[in-house]
Every structure is written in structure tokens, then in C-alpha cells.
Ligand code: GDP
């Protein structure tokens with residue numbers, strides 16, 4: 001019974017306890033995995049964001065029978081093991097959200113989120129919300145280091161309706177992980193982009209966290225403009241996502257132009273003499289705050 005007219009492909013929106021919610025022709029259906037796929041562990045496993053093949057059963061339900069190739073994956077290593085755990089597949093954007101005030105920006109968290117994106121090969125941008133609480137010039141100055149590093153920074157206000165259209169344009173057609181500490185306005189931004197969206201994201205996070213035995217996992221929310229927003233409960237307080245020490249400098253794009261200036265090939269850019277990165281920091285070419293974040297991450301136990 002394969003390849004029938006009732007077979008289809010769809011995108012996995014979420015999975016809870018072995019039940020996969022798959023979007024197919026604009027509606028959601030709940031499916032189980034066919035035997036062989038159930039055995040998969042780690043990155044072989046069907047993940048939120050995957051495009052899967054579905055087979056319609058005689059009783060009208062669908063089962064997932066196959067997995068299409070992924071264009072990217074967002075993953076982490078499990079706390080003490082080496083196994084890679086996939087969080088979401090096919091994520092191609094990361095929006096790191098902060099506010100200018102109430103709460104104050106956590107620059108070290110933003111830097112971690114950007115490293116997470118870089119290490120997974122995902123394009124990142126910043127959303128600086130609550131711009132109504134600060135002068136725009138001052139806010140631009142505080143976040144200039146990210147623009148210098150090559151990141152796009154959107155300055156938004158839900159309250160004053162600033163740059164909401166621009167955010168919507170950035171999300172359209174992409175699968176975007178929207179992440180940042182609580183209270184910065186993520187749900188408000190999503191509701192402004194698409195009425196009801198932020199509410200839905202919040203509801204699912206709460207529901208998943210309440211279930212004692214369910215693993216809190218990512219979920220995808222379809223956008224009217226095309227694409228999806230990915231919600232990952234608990235990622236805001238993210239612990240370190242392992243990046244091999246030798247790869248960490250590559251996750252700071254503004255270092256790249258100076259790496260040729262390092263005397264040692266295996267320079268860690270922390271204490272070596274003749275380091276191109278350290279001298280660029282001294283010369284004011286690389287932001288001191290961003291460099292300090294790098295040193296902090298490089299000195300963590302990984
Ligand atoms: P989340 O935890 O990141 O989802 O944040 P929420 O969307 O729940 O917003 C937290 C608080 O910030 C709420 O009281 C919002 O009304 C408020 N807020 C959201 N966006 C803005 C904004 O642009 N300006 C101001 N002044 N407050 C905002």
C-alpha cells in the first residue's frame with residue numbers, strides 16, 4: 001500500500017509523547033510513526049520542522065512513513081553525553097529578541113544565541129524591542145557592535161507600532177527560531193505580526209511545561225505570510241550549547257578578518273602573544289564586550 005493517491009507530504013509542527021502533529025494541505029493531523037522510524041535515536045529521529053511522508057490508513061488516519069532530507073538542523077549535545085539531540089529541523093533564521101529596557105538587555109545571552117545560530121549555520125538577526133522606552137539614537141549606539149559584526153538589527157516597538165511590518169517581512173517564507181528572555185515582548189511582537197499568534201505560542205509553551213512526563217520540545221507556528229515561527233520553551237535561559245573550542249572563534253564573524261594576524265595557527269585568542277584578534281580589540285576594531293563574551297565562553301567547561 002504505497003504511493004497511493006491518498007499519500008502526502010507534510011510538515012511536523014510538534015510532537016508530544018510519540019504523537020506527531022503534521023500540517024498537510026493547511027490543516028493539522030495527528031500521526032504516529034511507522035515502526036522503523038520509531039527506532040531512530042538522536043539526529044536520525046523525526047523532528048519538529050521536518051517534512052515527512054505520510055500514508056493514509058484504511059481508517060482515514062495517517063502514519064509517518066519517511067523523512068525528507070533536511071536543509072539544516074538545530075541541535076545540542078545532551079548535558080553529559082556526546083549524543084547530538086535535534087531540537088528542530090530546517091530552521092533557517094534565528095531572531096534574538098531583547099528589549100532596550102524593562103528588562104535591560106542581557107548582552108552575554110544575546111552573544112550565546114548568536115553563537116548558537118552561527119554554530120548551526122543559521123542566519124541570525126536581532127530584534128531590539130520597546131524602543132519607545134529609550135531614545136532611538138541611544139539604542140542604536142548600544143547595539144552598534146552587532147551591526148559592526150554584520151548582524152541586522154531591527155528596532156521595534158509594539159506599543160508605538162514601529163518596524164512591525166519589517167519584522168513580518170523578515171519572518172515571511174522562513175522558519176525562524178524566535179528566542180530571548182521572558183518579558184522582552186516576544187508574544188506581543190508575534191501578536192502584532194499576526195493577531196493571535198503570540199497567544200498560541202504562549203499556550204503551547206505553558207501546556208508543554210505542565211505535563212510532567214512530556215519532554216518540553218519545540219513547536220512550529222504557521223505564518224499567514226508563509227513560513228513558521230519556532231517556539232522552544234526554556235531556551236531563553238539556555239545553558240551552554242556545546243561548540244568545540246576550536247570552532248568558537250568562527251562563531252564571532254567580526255573576528256574573521258583578523259585571524260590571519262595571529263602568530264600561532266592554533267591561537268585561542270585569549271592569552272597568546274601576537275594575536276590578531278586581541279590587537280583588533282585594543283585598536284577598537286572589535287568590540288570589547290563581544291570579545292569578553294568570547295573569552296567567557298572559551299573558558300567554560302565544554
Ligand atoms: P515575552 O515574555 O517575551 O513574550 O513578553 P510579552 O510579550 O509577554 O511582554 C512583556 C511585557 O512587555 C508586557 O507587559 C507587554 O505589554 C510589554 N511590552 C511588549 N512590547 C512592548 C513595547 O514595544 N513597548 C513597551 N513599552 N512595552 C512592551
Ligand code: ZN
Nearest residue numbers: 262267269275
Ligand atoms: Zn589569536
